[in-house]
Amino acid sequence: MSWSWEYAFGAEEAARTVPRAFLTGVEAKADELVRAAEALYIHSRGHEGADVKGGDVIVPGGMFTYQVVVRRERVFVVQIVYLGF
Template sequence: MSWSWEYDPDDLADGAPEAFIAQVEEVADELTRAASALYGDGTAFTGPNPRGATRTVDGGMFVYLVIPRSECVYIRQLTPKP
């Protein structure tokens, strides 16, 4: 496996500005590289899963969760600025 990130754009990004989505995707790439460096082969990870976290970008914020065993960063919520 290799590390990736994912979200459901039809559910989470509906109506969000394209510039905000682009920022979220850019930061998601960075988070995925960081998780890969920290956990390496996530399929062999035996510790507890990290807690979810929030990240602020210029256009709003988002909530994400890293699951090392799945080698994935899941974007759980998108909140663009009004």
């Protein structure tokens, strides 16, 4: 298994309703988070303890919230907020 990201919960539904330009920014930042997590957690299958705290990322037009699940090698985008700025 290799690291990747995916939408979780209502974020998948929200992704269908936001402008494509905003979604492109979200996806680019999610790709960066995957590369960072992959470099930081080289031995992810052997990770013990709680998963790391996620966070909020600001992108042009809004923001999104993510969570890293190390043992599954996934970055989940759990909320998307499109503000249109």
